[in-house]
Amino acid sequence: MSKVKSLQHRSTGSITVRRSRISPLITLSGAVVLVAFLSWAPWILPAATVSIFMNFFILVIMATMWNLLAGYAGMVSIGQQGFVGLGAYATLYFAIKGVNPFVAIPLAILACGAIALPVTFLVFRLRGGYFSVATWVIADSAMLIIGSIALLGGGTGHYLPGLTNLSPDQLNHYTYLATWVVALLVVVATYLLLRSRMGLVLASVRDNEVASRSAGAKVTSTRRMVYIIAAAGCGAAGAVLAISQPFIQPGNEFNLQWAAEMLFVSMIGGLGTIEGPILGSIIFFVLQQLLQNWGAWYLIIFGTVAVVVAIWQPRGIWGLLRDRFNFELLPVGYRVVAGKEVADEAA
Amino acid sequence: MADGITFQLEPGASVGVVGPNGAGKTSMFGIISGDIKPDTGTLSFAGHDLHRASVSARCRMGIGRTYQVPQPFEHMTVFENALLAAQQGAHVHGHDSYEMAYGSLERVGLADLANRPAGSLALLHRKRLELARALSTKPRILLLDEIAGGLTDAEVVELTTIIRGLQSDGIAILWIEHVVRALLSTVDRLLCLANGALVADGEPREVLASDAVRTVYLGGKIINEHGVA
Numbered sequence: 001m002s003k004v005k006s007l008q009h010r011s012t013g014s015i016t017v018r019r020s021r022i023s024p025l026i027t028l029s030g031a032v033v034l035v036a037f038l039s040w041a042p043w044i045l046p047a048a049t050v051s052i053f054m055n056f057f058i059l060v061i062m063a064t065m066w067n068l069l070a071g072y073a074g075m076v077s078i079g080q081q082g083f084v085g086l087g088a089y090a091t092l093y094f095a096i097k098g099v100n101p102f103v104a105i106p107l108a109i110l111a112c113g114a115i116a117l118p119v120t121f122l123v124f125r126l127r128g129g130y131f132s133v134a135t136w137v138i139a140d141s142a143m144l145i146i147g148s149i150a151l152l153g154g155g156t157g158h159y160l161p162g163l164t165n166l167s168p169d170q171l172n173h174y175t176y177l178a179t180w181v182v183a184l185l186v187v188v189a190t191y192l193l194l195r196s197r198m199g200l201v202l203a204s205v206r207d208n209e210v211a212s213r214s215a216g217a218k219v220t221s222t223r224r225m226v227y228i229i230a231a232a233g234c235g236a237a238g239a240v241l242a243i244s245q246p247f248i249q250p251g252n253e254f255n256l257q258w259a260a261e262m263l264f265v266s267m268i269g270g271l272g273t274i275e276g277p278i279l280g281s282i283i284f285f286v287l288q289q290l291l292q293n294w295g296a297w298y299l300i301i302f303g304t305v306a307v308v309v310a311i312w313q314p315r316g317i318w319g320l321l322r323d324r325f326n327f328e329l330l331p332v333g334y335r336v337v338a339g340k341e342v343a344d345e346a347a
Numbered sequence: 348m349a350d351g352i353t354f355q356l357e358p359g360a361s362v363g364v365v366g367p368n369g370a371g372k373t374s375m376f377g378i379i380s381g382d383i384k385p386d387t388g389t390l391s392f393a394g395h396d397l398h399r400a401s402v403s404a405r406c407r408m409g410i411g412r413t414y415q416v417p418q419p420f421e422h423m424t425v426f427e428n429a430l431l432a433a434q435q436g437a438h439v440h441g442h443d444s445y446e447m448a449y450g451s452l453e454r455v456g457l458a459d460l461a462n463r464p465a466g467s468l469a470l471l472h473r474k475r476l477e478l479a480r481a482l483s484t485k486p487r488i489l490l491l492d493e494i495a496g497g498l499t500d501a502e503v504v505e506l507t508t509i510i511r512g513l514q515s516d517g518i519a520i521l522w523i524e525h526v527v528r529a530l531l532s533t534v535d536r537l538l539c540l541a542n543g544a545l546v547a548d549g550e551p552r553e554v555l556a557s558d559a560v561r562t563v564y565l566g567g568k569i570i571n572e573h574g575v576a
Contacts, residue, residue, distance in 0.1 A: 015449045017426075197440070200431045204420045211418035214380060216406035216436025216484050272422070336426050336449065336461040 057183035063277035065233035066262035071271035074206040082139025085254035087238025112235025143254035157249035270316025363530035366540035411486030417473035421466030436484025451482040
């Protein structure tokens with residue numbers, strides 16, 4: 001019976017519901033090793049590799065948030081770069097006001113969440129393609145407004161103050177740790193969110209909003225909550241982006257390229273799975289390193305990969321692996337285990 | 348769509364709704380469930396005015412419904428479909444929600460398929476899942492929209508047996524159906540709509556035999572004792 005318990009079984013008397021197919025002990029052990037390695041990385045890896053890791057974590061944060069929005073809640077935004085930019089500029093604003101940039105990260109996250117709330121009342125009036133275009137318009141409007149504020153450097157940009165008291169090594173290590181911790185928190189928080197009752201609501205909204213409402217789900221408030229969380233998460237990505245690349249310009253922070261990268265890695269990794277955007281980000285950086293000397297071919301190959309995956313494997317590479325090996329690293333579903341199966345596993 | 352329709356449903360009642368296509372039957376369901384906003388009129392449930400209540404709020408109050416075309420959450424499992432309804436509609440949490448969802452699946456004969464993706468189900472099973480999801484919301488009234496449509500005779504018998512079982516639990520049933528024999532074996536009152544208006548309301552066989560109903564719905568044919576035109 002001990003094995004049954006270790007498999008996260010929830011016996012309810014007549015039935016048993018299982019959330020994970022592998023022992024949490026194995027998952028936890030793997031996670032501890034990974035966390036320990038990535039926490040020590042700046043002290044054991046070359047600076048160039050550490051820099052790639054930082055960019056990787058920033059992309060994981062953005063893609064995880066975009067996947068939560070589009071892959072789970074069915075809101076295909078092409079304006080999340082707006083919150084990346086606002087997160088970066090909120091960090092700059094607080095730093096100008098004398099707040100340590102690292103301390104400004106949570107403040108920037110809160111600011112982006114607060115800005116997202118009124119935005120929902122505007123964009124939630126729209127559906128499908130109209131929603132997507134509206135998010136893009138809002139992101140561009142935010143860029144134009146920020147670019148007109150002299151305090152924040154206007155259109156030419158502003159250097160992030162408050163980092164000069166650190167040595168280059170210290171700055172590099174602290175920035176890496178901030179980026180890594182934010183990425184870890186975002187992935188863990190997303191996992192916990194999707195395992196909660198809200199996760200089931202999100203999955204149902206993605207599949208059929210009408211049926212979700214008629215089953216009693218508070219669809220609009222759930223979507224609003226997710227939009228705010230995704231905005232705050234992208235704001236976090238913007239905040240760590242500002243610290244890792246401390247000359248802040250509207251054209252860089254609000255770049256549409258962020259939205260394209262979020263979409264690309266989520267799609268090739270696997271929409272609607274937590275693992276998908278992470279795997280997609282790994283593939284993205286591996287391809288980037290392999291193809292960096294190929295000039296324009298680099299972008300053509302990226303595009304071809306996206307088209308091939310969209311046509312032949314719309315569930316993404318992780319979807320392919322999951323279906324083939326019947327395996328999930330971060331499971332969020334519910335599986336009913338019949339009495340005999342429980343007995344077999346317990347034996 | 349639907350105009351001037353007035354009726355009252357008692358707790359535990361079992362009422363069928365018939366009428367030609369375009370009579371306003373599904374529109375009436377939409378108005379009750381909140382999917383359609385009426386231009387005017389009143390709608391109350393257990394003493395509460397439903398005018399401002401959203402679809403999900405009405406569900407949580409105890410109005411469950413199925414759709415004419417089943418609307419499963421295709422990428423979720425059968426169990427997760429029912430679980431969502433139990434957690435959101437019936438507001439039951441944790442282990443109790445598992446029990447409630449599984450109980451609904453057992454009741455409609457889908458327990459063996461609990462871990463199957465809902466998108467892989469055939470029509471009968473999709474209809475059963477539609478019913479199980481509505482049951483998982485712990486309804487006090489259940490709106491069934493042509494749930495027997497497209498099924499074989501044997502499948503209709505299975506479904507009516509399940510629905511009769513619900514009546515014994517005190518769930519009021521309002522059932523739109525063109526398979527008249529299924530209605531006659533189940534309901535104790537029948538409404539007939541045509542052109543958005545209520546044409547008849549009463550004992551099922553009397554309603555089906557009335558001249559008005561024969562004219563608008565059955566084209567003048569007489570229903571025999573098996574409910575066959």
